[in-house]
Amino acid sequence: MVPSINTRPGRLLVHCAAAFVVALALPAYADNGDTETRDDKKQPFVIKFDNPCTPDDLNGEGEIRDESRTTTKKDGRTEFRKRTRIFGKPVGVPSLAIYTFHDDDKIIMRSNGPFFKFTQRRRIQGVPDRGIAADGTLVAAFFITHRQETEVTPTKNTHHEEPDLKCQDRNGREIDD
Amino acid sequence: MTNVIRALAAASVLAAAPAAGQTLLLDVTTTLPLAAALDNPCTATPEAIAFTGSTNLAQRVWLMPDGKLRLQYAESTAMQGQEPGLLTSVTYAVSGTSERDLEFDPMAFEILDFKKVGRTAGTDDNFHSVLVLAFDPQNLQLQLKLEGACDNGMP
Numbered sequence: 001m002v003p004s005i006n007t008r009p010g011r012l013l014v015h016c017a018a019a020f021v022v023a024l025a026l027p028a029y030a031d032n033g034d035t036e037t038r039d040d041k042k043q044p045f046v047i048k049f050d051n052p053c054t055p056d057d058l059n060g061e062g063e064i065r066d067e068s069r070t071t072t073k074k075d076g077r078t079e080f081r082k083r084t085r086i087f088g089k090p091v092g093v094p095s096l097a098i099y100t101f102h103d104d105d106k107i108i109m110r111s112n113g114p115f116f117k118f119t120q121r122r123r124i125q126g127v128p129d130r131g132i133a134a135d136g137t138l139v140a141a142f143f144i145t146h147r148q149e150t151e152v153t154p155t156k157n158t159h160h161e162e163p164d165l166k167c168q169d170r171n172g173r174e175i176d177d
Numbered sequence: 178m179t180n181v182i183r184a185l186a187a188a189s190v191l192a193a194a195p196a197a198g199q200t201l202l203l204d205v206t207t208t209l210p211l212a213a214a215l216d217n218p219c220t221a222t223p224e225a226i227a228f229t230g231s232t233n234l235a236q237r238v239w240l241m242p243d244g245k246l247r248l249q250y251a252e253s254t255a256m257q258g259q260e261p262g263l264l265t266s267v268t269y270a271v272s273g274t275s276e277r278d279l280e281f282d283p284m285a286f287e288i289l290d291f292k293k294v295g296r297t298a299g300t301d302d303n304f305h306s307v308l309v310l311a312f313d314p315q316n317l318q319l320q321l322k323l324e325g326a327c328d329n330g331m332p
Contacts, residue, residue, distance in 0.1 A: 038332070069332035079289075081332040107277070108289040108330050110309075119280040 035072040037154065062088030062101070064146075072114065072154050079110045080152045086124060088144070101126040101144060109152075117151040199247065203238040203317045211256055213323035217294075219302040226269055228323065230256025232308065238317045246283050250319060251276040254292065254308055267298045271306050283314035291330035303327050 068082040088101040103124045109116070124144045149160040209232045214225040232254040239247040251274070258269030273292040287309050294304040307324040 067332045081330060083332050106330055106332070108291070109286055110289060111284065111286040113284075116284060116286060117282065121278040121280075123278075 033074045035154065037070045039066070039068045039070075062086060070152055070154065076114070077110055077112055078114050078116070078152065078154070079108065080116075080150075081108045082106065082150065084122075084148065086122075086144075086146060088126070103146070115151075115153050117149070119147065119149045122146045122148075198242040200240040201237065202240050202246075203236065205318065206233075206235045208233050209321055211254070211321065211323060215258070215306060215323060215325040217302070217304045217327075218325055219304050219327040224260055226258045226260045228256045228258040228269070228271070228306065230254065230271070232321055234319065234321075236319055241280060244283075245280050246314065247278070247280045248312060248319075249276075249278045250310070252290075252308070252310070256306065258294070267296055270295045270297075275308075285311070285313050287311045289324075289330065291326060291328075293329070303329065305329055 063086070065085045065087075066082060068080065071079045071081075073079065083104070083106040085105075086101070086103045101124050103122060105122060107120065109118070122145070124146060126143065149158075151158040211228065211230045211232055214227050216224050217226065232252050234250060234252045236248070236250040239249075241247055253274045254272065256271040258271070260267070271292050271294050273290070275290045277288060279288075290308045290310065291305045292308060294306055296304075305326045305328065307326050307330075309322045309324055311320045311322070313320070
């Protein structure tokens with residue numbers, strides 16, 4: 001099948017699995033008196049997605065890996081560091097336009113209180129292996145908006161993952177909406 | 178540099194289309210001067226490296242229907258540094274960009290963006306400048322300050 005921006009008009013199927021994880025760890029005391037809680041789990045969250053730029057209903061899979069550290073400073077402030085890596089690729093579906101996506105992002109936040117909660121959105125562009133499909137049409141851009149909720153306390157942090165898929169043309173206009 | 182921030186804004190902040198029901202509270206694009214004396218904490222000897230530069234900042238704040246705030250920004254920072262009083266010609270340079278799209282209950286917090294410090298001579302180490310973007314729900318506009326670090330911000 002030749003993917004193009006017109007292959008699936010008026011239809012956007014999104015198959016995604018929301019993932020929850022709660023990281024619990026015993027706090028440790030650093031040399032400088034700060035209290036530190038680490039979550040270095042590498043266990044990936046598996047997500048499955050439909051590339052909305054292709055006619056296939058479900059043809060992608062990916063992983064989200066989070067590593068985080070919460071530090072309670074002696075002065076009462078909380079510093080939260082998190083690295084999020086997202087990988088995605090097609091699964092076994094022959095397609096002329098193969099999309100992959102990859103993102104490696106870190107966020108460091110600091111607050112005066114011991115607890116805080118935030119939601120982060122990242123916009124990640126899929127990378128096609130060809131810019132032009134076999135029929136000469138331009139391959140549309142494939143974007144994932146990754147929505148991640150994080151709640152930080154001195155002893156745990158909670159993530160809620162929610163990928164949201166968009167197919168857009170080269171001008172950023174949404175297709176199939 | 179203006180083109181950089183425009184491109185950043187167009188590519189990221191502005192591309193994140195607002196959902197229905199959001200109320201725009203603040204929309205600013207500005208260039209903010211930076212000046213600070215930083216010690217390189219990777220070295221044993223205390224230093225006072227004088228950094229000067231600027232940050233181009235595009236920022237939007239939205240009030241969400243549920244009462245939360247949504248902060249979107251894209252920044253591009255460039256700085257040069259030199260240790261005053263020394264006869265050496267070692268200069269330091271920092272440049273980098275970052276962007277965020279965050280939603281949260283109204284509260285004060287800081288976002289720390291670590292940027293590698295390069296130098297024209299000497300041993301390379303893990304010296305990073307930290308651009309601290311402080312958000313206060315009372316005035317909404319991000320306030321900038323600088324810190325030094327001997328790590329790259331990884332957890």
